[in-house]
Amino acid sequence: MPLTPAPDTIDAIRTASRELVRQLGFMGGKFAGTDLPPSAVHALVEIESGGVTARDLTERLHLEKSSISRMLRKLVESGEVIEQPGEDGRVKVLGLSEVGRQRVHAIHAFAAAQVSDALDRLTPGQAQRVREGLSLYAGALGAEALPPTAQIRVITGYQTGLIARITQMHALYYARSAGFGQEFEAGVAGGLAEFCTRLHRPVNAIWTAVQGQEIVGSIAIDGEDLGENVAHLRWFILDDHVRGTGAGRRLLSAALDFVDQKGFAEVHLWTFSGLNAARHLYEGHGFELAEERPGMQWGKEILEQRFVRRRA
Numbered sequence: 001m002p003l004t005p006a007p008d009t010i011d012a013i014r015t016a017s018r019e020l021v022r023q024l025g026f027m028g029g030k031f032a033g034t035d036l037p038p039s040a041v042h043a044l045v046e047i048e049s050g051g052v053t054a055r056d057l058t059e060r061l062h063l064e065k066s067s068i069s070r071m072l073r074k075l076v077e078s079g080e081v082i083e084q085p086g087e088d089g090r091v092k093v094l095g096l097s098e099v100g101r102q103r104v105h106a107i108h109a110f111a112a113a114q115v116s117d118a119l120d121r122l123t124p125g126q127a128q129r130v131r132e133g134l135s136l137y138a139g140a141l142g143a144e145a146l147p148p149t150a151q152i153r154v155i156t157g158y159q160t161g162l163i164a165r166i167t168q169m170h171a172l173y174y175a176r177s178a179g180f181g182q183e184f185e186a187g188v189a190g191g192l193a194e195f196c197t198r199l200h201r202p203v204n205a206i207w208t209a210v211q212g213q214e215i216v217g218s219i220a221i222d223g224e225d226l227g228e229n230v231a232h233l234r235w236f237i238l239d240d241h242v243r244g245t246g247a248g249r250r251l252l253s254a255a256l257d258f259v260d261q262k263g264f265a266e267v268h269l270w271t272f273s274g275l276n277a278a279r280h281l282y283e284g285h286g287f288e289l290a291e292e293r294p295g296m297q298w299g300k301e302i303l304e305q306r307f308v309r310r311r312a
Contacts, residue, residue, distance in 0.1 A: 013137075024114075033110035034103070039063060040071055041107060047081060047094045048104050048156075051253025054094070075100075095257055152217075152247045153210045154254055158199055162208060163192050165215040169237045178272070178302065192235060195222055203231075203262060207254045209238070209247045216242045219251040221258055226268060231259045233269040236278075243277075252285055256309070266310050273303035282307050 025031040025038070032041045043057055057068050072094070075081040080100035083092040096104060119127045171185040198204050203223025208215045216239040222232040233255060238248050259267045269287070271278060272295075291306040 032107045034107060037071075039067070040075060043068075043071060043075065044080065044096070044100060044104050045107065047096055047100075051154075051250040051257075052094050053091050055091075057094075093253065151211055152242060152245060152250075154247075154250050155208050155210055156205060156254070158196055158206065159208060159215070162206070162215065162218075163189065163196060166192060166208075166218045166235055166237065169215075169218070169239055170235070173237060173240070177275070188235070192220075195220065195234070198222075198224065205255075205258050206235070207251055209242065209251055211242065217247050217251055219255045221255050221267070223262065223264065229263075229265045231262070231264040231267040233267055236269070248281060252281065256285060259309075260311070264311065266308055269307050271305050271307065273305055279305075279307075282309075285309065286312075 021027065031038045034041060036044075039061060042061055046052055046057060046060055054065075054068050054072060057063070057072075058065050061068070063071075072081060072083075076083060078099075079097055080103055082095045082097050082100075084095060085092065119130070122130065167185060167189040170188045171180075174180040174184055195204065196206075199206060201224065204221065206218065206220040209217030217237060219236040220234045222234050226232045236248075236251065236255075238251075256267070268290075269282065271282075273292070287307040287309045289305060290308040293304050295302055295304040
């Protein structure tokens with residue numbers, strides 16, 4: 001049985017939590033450098049990840065459906081959030097307008113500066129303790145309150161260890177499902193490493209699904225290698241234990257939102273025959289099979305497939 005924390009430990013954590021709430025602006029005044037309530041700021045940050053619905057916000061923000069509806073109505077009226085029909089037309093998927101993206105960029109910049117200023121007052125060792133302690137405490141608070149799917153976050157951009165982790169997921173999955181070996185793993189690692197040197201260019205982006213502190217999925221859009229205003233969807237993978245949680249749909253939606261925002265005429269992806277669940281997901285997001293051909297690229301004969309999604 002777990003040990004009961006000492007009363008002074010509980011009191012110290014409660015005191016620190018109250019001070020955090022006050023310093024971050026939850027008690028009133030400007031929150032995250034905006035004139036928005038905290039719930040709206042958190043909603044905008046969640047919507048940025050892509051593929052988010054009003055129901056998702058209800059679960060993630062722990063708010064009533066009516067509160068979410070009122071908040072979204074104001075964000076839509078202000079021109080920061082846009083609503084688009086989902087796959088079946090009944091559920092609206094939320095996205096950020098250009099005004100909304102600028103707002104979220106400013107929120108991230110303000111928050112990053114706020115954290116940086118605070119950490120500058122600490123030693124490197126203390127800063128690491130803060131990072132680990134807050135992550136552990138936040139995870140413990142939400143362990144029973146949140147369903148497993150809500151614990152998966154979609155994050156944009158490079159993270160330390162990303163290349164190794166995405167390569168590992170590809171190597172393990174395709175060794176089991178297709179018999180690929182060292183040549184395939186080396187190709188994934190080399191291609192991904194080269195791509196990451198181009199992430200500073202606005203037509204390239206990568207997203208990871210993160211559970212706790214672990215990367216459990218990824219997807220990328222390479223806007224350069226195919227040319228002719230065609231985007232290349234690459235490195236779409238999920239760890240086994242998060243398949244079926246909706247994480248794949250969230251990653252794919254984020255990538256396709258990016259494709260649409262950048263105005264690409266088409267997006268292409270290469271896969272091979274037999275991955276039926278993946279094919280169903282692609283076709284559900286507007287991809288069509290455009291080409292099939294036998295190939296020996298990774299040392300084993302497969303039927304390669306190219307899927308294309310054209311701009312509506």
